[in-house]
Amino acid sequence: MRPKNIEKEEAIRTTAMRIIAEEGLENLSMQKLAKEANISPRTIYLKYENKEDLLVKLFIDEVIGSYEAAVLQDFNEAMGFAEGVQKIWLNVFHYFVANRSAFVLMQYGKSSPLLNQSFQEKNIKEGQFFAPVHRFLKRHTQEGMIVNLPFEVQRALLFAPVLELVNEYFEHLNRPQQIINEERIIQSCQSVIKGMRIPND
Amino acid sequence: MRPKNIEKEEAIRTTAMRIIAEEGLENLSMQKLAKEANISPRTIYLKYENKEDLLVKLFIDEVIGSYEAAVLQDFNEAMGFAEGVQKIWLNVFHYFVANRSAFVLMQYGKSSPLLNQSFQEKNIKEGQFFAPVHRFLKRHTQEGMIVNLPFEVQRALLFAPVLELVNEYFEHLNRPQQIINEERIIQSCQSVIKGMRIPND
DNA sequence: CAAAAGTAAATAAACGTTTACTTATTAAAT
DNA sequence: ATTTAATAAGTAAACGTTTATTTACTTTTG
Numbered sequence: 001m002r003p004k005n006i007e008k009e010e011a012i013r014t015t016a017m018r019i020i021a022e023e024g025l026e027n028l029s030m031q032k033l034a035k036e037a038n039i040s041p042r043t044i045y046l047k048y049e050n051k052e053d054l055l056v057k058l059f060i061d062e063v064i065g066s067y068e069a070a071v072l073q074d075f076n077e078a079m080g081f082a083e084g085v086q087k088i089w090l091n092v093f094h095y096f097v098a099n100r101s102a103f104v105l106m107q108y109g110k111s112s113p114l115l116n117q118s119f120q121e122k123n124i125k126e127g128q129f130f131a132p133v134h135r136f137l138k139r140h141t142q143e144g145m146i147v148n149l150p151f152e153v154q155r156a157l158l159f160a161p162v163l164e165l166v167n168e169y170f171e172h173l174n175r176p177q178q179i180i181n182e183e184r185i186i187q188s189c190q191s192v193i194k195g196m197r198i199p200n201d
Numbered sequence: 202m203r204p205k206n207i208e209k210e211e212a213i214r215t216t217a218m219r220i221i222a223e224e225g226l227e228n229l230s231m232q233k234l235a236k237e238a239n240i241s242p243r244t245i246y247l248k249y250e251n252k253e254d255l256l257v258k259l260f261i262d263e264v265i266g267s268y269e270a271a272v273l274q275d276f277n278e279a280m281g282f283a284e285g286v287q288k289i290w291l292n293v294f295h296y297f298v299a300n301r302s303a304f305v306l307m308q309y310g311k312s313s314p315l316l317n318q319s320f321q322e323k324n325i326k327e328g329q330f331f332a333p334v335h336r337f338l339k340r341h342t343q344e345g346m347i348v349n350l351p352f353e354v355q356r357a358l359l360f361a362p363v364l365e366l367v368n369e370y371f372e373h374l375n376r377p378q379q380i381i382n383e384e385r386i387i388q389s390c391q392s393v394i395k396g397m398r399i400p401n402d
Numbered sequence: 403c404a405a406a407a408g409t410a411a412a413t414a415a416a417c418g419t420t421t422a423c424t425t426a427t428t429a430a431a432t
Numbered sequence: 433a434t435t436t437a438a439t440a441a442g443t444a445a446a447c448g449t450t451t452a453t454t455t456a457c458t459t460t461t462g
Contacts, residue, residue, distance in 0.1 A: 002426045002441045024314040026227065030418055040443045041419075051418065107312035110368070111305065113225045120372070147392055150380045156365035157392055164361035167311070168353050171321070179351045191348055191358055195396025203407045203460040231452055241409045242453075252452065 009047055011037040016058055021101030025055075025108050056118040063105045064119065068130065070095035077136040081145050082193050084136055089162045089189040090182070096166045103166060146196045154196070161192055210248055212238040217259055222302030226256075226309050257319040264306045265320065269331065271296035278337040282346050283394050285337055290363045290390040291383070297367045304367060347397045355397070362393055 015037040019028045030051055034041040048054040071091045075084060096103040109115040137154050140146045146154070165188060169180040216238040220229045231252055235242040249255040272292045276285060297304040310316040338355050341347050347355070366389060370381040 001428055001439050003428085004441060008442085024312075026313065026315075029416075031416075040445095042421095042444090043442060045419070046441065104312065111308035111312050112227070147388075149385070149388065149392075152369050152380060153366065153385060153389055156369060157362045157389055160361040160365035161358045164357035165354065168357060179353060184350070184354060187348070187350065188354055188358055191350075191396040192393075193396070195392040195394070202405050202462060204462085205407060209408085230450075232450080243410090243455095244408060246453070247407065 004046075008037070008039050008043060011039065012044055012047065012054075013058060013062060016054070017062055017101045017105070020108070021104045025105075025112065052114060055115065059105060059109055059115050059118055063102050063109065066099075067095065067102060067106065072132060075132065077132045077139070079136070081140045081197070082190075085158060085193055086186065086189050088133070088159070089185055092159070092162050093166060093169075093182070093185045097169060100170060103170070107167075144198060144200075147198060157196060158192055161188060205247070209238070209240050209244060212240065213245055213248065213255075214259060214263065217255070218263055218302050218306070221309070222305045226306075226313065231255075253315060256316065260306060260310060260316050260319055264303050264310065267300075268296065268303060268307065273333060276333065278333045278340070280337070282341045282398070283391075286359060286394055287387065287390050289334070289360070290386055293360070293363050294367060294370075294383070294386050298370060301371065304371070308368075345399055345401075348399060358397060359393055362389060 012033065016028060016033055019033065019036065030041055030044060034044060044054065048057065071088055073091055075087050075091065077084070079087065105115075109119045133155070134151055137146070137151060137158075141148050141154075149157075162185065165180055165185060169178070172178045172180060213234065217229060217234055220234065220237065231242055231245060235245060245255065249258065272289055274292055276288050276292065278285070280288065306316075310320045334356070335352055338347070338352060338359075342349050342355075350358075363386065366381055366386060370379070373379045373381060
């Protein structure tokens with residue numbers, strides 16, 4: 001029995017990610033993907049049931065999985081509030097700056113009904129990934145360190161800005177000067193932390 | 202000379218918005234649009250040069266224009282910082298809750314290279330829309346009320362969370378209970394304001 | 403009756419997917 | 433050790449459908 005060529009599987013994934021990041025999801029066709037990956041269209045169908053299956057698996061494996069892993073690197077739920085939040089902010093910033101295609105696909109995931117659905121399903125099933133963050137926030141809430149709001153609201157307040165700043169970072173790549181750097185990320189993060197904190201007096 | 206039927210022009214726009222909001226941008230085809238709007242495909246091409254032209258004009262007129270108008274309603278750049286920011290937050294929340302299709306298309310605009318480009322071009326050309334917000338933030342920065350950061354960074358910190366909360370609002374429509382309401386928006390807004398403010402002591 | 407608005411039907415290209423076939427590899431048989 | 437048979441991996445070319453857009457024609461008005 002002929003063994004499968006792992007290089008071809010990888011070529012499919014990396015080529016697909018490149019097309020999506022550079023030309024947009026709407027310009028990813030199975031035939032184009034096959035051509036650019038130097039394989040036959042049929043080969044894609046050996047690994048993936050159809051285009052939808054490809055996109056969903058690509059999205060889950062290449063985006064959500066590696067994103068969550070990167071975000072939680074060196075994060076520990078026992079950390080102090082400011083320390084933990086800043087660690088996640090810097091992880092998010094560094095990961096996306098180094099993986100623009102993941103950021104682009106992540107943005108698509110928020111608008112495309114198909115990917116959005118798979119995102120939500122995965123988020124529920126693989127909730128353990130963000131569970132440390134959940135417990136981290138819960139603990140600091142219980143200890144009276146931060147404002148008592150539902151987890152989803154706290155998450156929005158704490159992490160929506162850094163994603164928007166990453167977006168600004170990429171948009172400023174085409175402009176004369178970059179205004180988003182690590183120092184600015186840290187400054188911004190401190191603002192957000194200050195807003196969430198309850199003064200202990 | 203036969204006059205153009207304004208109803209047909211409107212049918213094109215409203216039908217296109219409906220398809221995008223309900224079935225996604227990827228399911229909007231010119232033929233489908235024509236069929237559902239009860240017109241001939243050729244009629245679309247009398248008003249729009251091609252599909253790209255249609256999408257860009259739709260996006261600019263139906264989304265950016267009305268969004269910016271709604272956001273600045275009853276906002277005055279002479280307002281106090283907290284008052285002005287909260288006004289915008291509530292405007293954003295109420296507008297999108299009442300116009301889900303605009304929110305969906307807005308999200309598309311952030312990921313689709315085509316729409317994203319038109320968004321940026323429009324943002325520069327029609328910068329007068331957000332100019333009041335720009336001056337509002339500049340003034341409060343100069344008066345030492347809020348942290349001194351570039352406009353884009355201040356905008357990200359102040360307004361990214363409310364868009365994320367609107368997203369949460371729509372996702373919670375399919376769940377047993379809604380956690381996002383006006384009161385929660387106001388609470389969240391106060392957190393963000395507190396983070397930006399410089400204590401006057 | 404001039405002329406733009408509008409239509410139905412057709413165009414070529416691109417789409418996702420499949421068919422019919424070849425190739426490469428392993429495990430069993432020699 | 434060599435050959436053979438089985439079989440999944442892989443390919444090239446095609447499938448029918450849908451796509452954006454156009455052609456050739458009709459309708460409606462000033």
